Amino acid sequence: MRSLRVIPPGPGVLTELRTAFAGGDAILVGSPSDDLPREVEQRVALVVETSGSTGRPKRVALSADAVLANAVASESALGGPGQWVLALPTHYIAGLNVLARSLVAQTAPVTVEGEHFTAAAFLEATAGMTTPERFTALVPAQLATLLDDPAAASALAGFRRVLIGGQATPPALLERAALAGVMVTRSYGSSETSGGCVYDGTPIGQTEVRVVDGEVRLGGPTIAEGYLGDPALTAARFVDEAGMRWFRTADAGTFEAGRLAITGRLDDVIVSGGVKVSLGAVERLLRENGVEDAVVVRADDAKWGEVPVAFTASEALPASALAAIEAALGPAARPRMRGGSDIPMLPSGKPDRVSLAARLNN
Missing domain, CATH: 3.40.50.12780 (ANL, N-terminal domain)
Incomplete structure (x- = not known):
């Protein structure tokens, strides 16, 4: 086993990382937590907490x-x-x-x-x-x-x-x-x-x-x-x-042909009126058609069960973007809009989707 130490972000991280890679204590950069173990497996040199942009953060052992x-x-x-x-x-x-x-x-x-x-x-x-x-x-x-x-x-x-x-x-x-x-x-x-x-x-x-x-x-x-x-x-x-x-x-x-293309998340698919809709695909099409800050989350709906909702600072979604979504994904994918919205960001630079989803219930 190997000791695990928590170190604060700052100028000392580079030195600590070098020491961990050379066989010293494993490190986690962040804040101490009561549920963090004091030891990890010998192969682990670095523990990284994920951003939690879509849910509960995880601790990745590297x-x-x-x-x-x-x-x-x-x-x-x-x-x-x-x-x-x-x-x-x-x-x-x-x-x-x-x-x-x-x-x-x-x-x-x-x-x-x-x-x-x-x-x-x-x-x-x-x-x-x-x-x-x-x-x-x-x-x-x-x-x-x-x-x-x-x-x-x-x-x-x-x-x-x-x-x-x-x-x-x-x-x-x-x-x-x-x-x-x-x-x-x-x-x-x-x-x-x-x-x-x-x-x-x-x-x-x-x-x-x-x-x-x-x-x-x-x-x-x-x-x-x-x-x-x-x-x-x-x-x-x-x-x-x-x-x-x-x-x-x-x-x-x-x-x-050796090229990877990401089309969405498998866990962001909702069923709206019996039709499967990928929130990631809706978001990608909005961004490709002029709504560069769009973030799409799910919302409960009494009639359709679930619907996509687009948060954006814009006051309206371009007709061309909506047409592109319907043409590619069908009418069920046409998002509702929360315009004039500030998009909360996590320190990692990712949108805070959990906070946005919570707004829909307020």
Whole structure:
């Protein structure tokens, strides 16, 4: 067994991560909790709490080998080592990945300071960089913030690559980035896969992808040991076959000609008037048709049983977006709207769907 210590987010995380990977105590970046065990299995070096964007957070147990395999694969996919700007929280896997990549590259990351992400803070961080080979990882909202600022957009255009993950990126935002000369790579993965392991639809490193009964499964050396203290869920979501460990993502998708496309969540399908409707598919079509901030959740309905509801800051949904939804998914998928809504976000940059769903009952 191995001791597990909780450490606070901050400048000391990089040193603690290096020590954990070298065989020291396992670490969890966050706040102490009474139900956290004091020891973990010997292979576990890092425990990451998931964001809980759709429900109860989970504690993912990762080995040093898995996290470093992801970092090495990322470096190869991005064209070599470089210096990273840390703009994401270090208690989530995306921020920890930036530190792991820095350890592999043997470069010192620079941190965006401040409680809230701003273009000015990002520019201040880039001023401290010491190498022309520059990288960063952002969520879509952060990318939009930087593109809105001419100086920040110009600085970002000087980066070799900008990883974007955490949620689906609106096509219009990707077009803005391309026009600004920003080299964006879309990253797909989760805490259970040591972070992003599919870039722009292509598996990186030794990652393997397959789709079983419509569900995307990811396999390879970056897969987690399981969920801390939850053997039943571990058994349900992780599969070992012929020496390969696989993670059942619960994402729906296709994998054709070596390219992965995510189409929604298997667990976000509702039945509205007897018709199955994927909330993820509705949300994707809204974002592809001009409603870039749309977040779609389920709501109870006396007549139809369940209906999709779209939260957005917009005051109306474009007729073209509604037409696209009906054409692709049928009339039952046409969402009701909560316009003029602020979208609550988790620290990971993902929409807080639980909070939005709770609003429907108030």
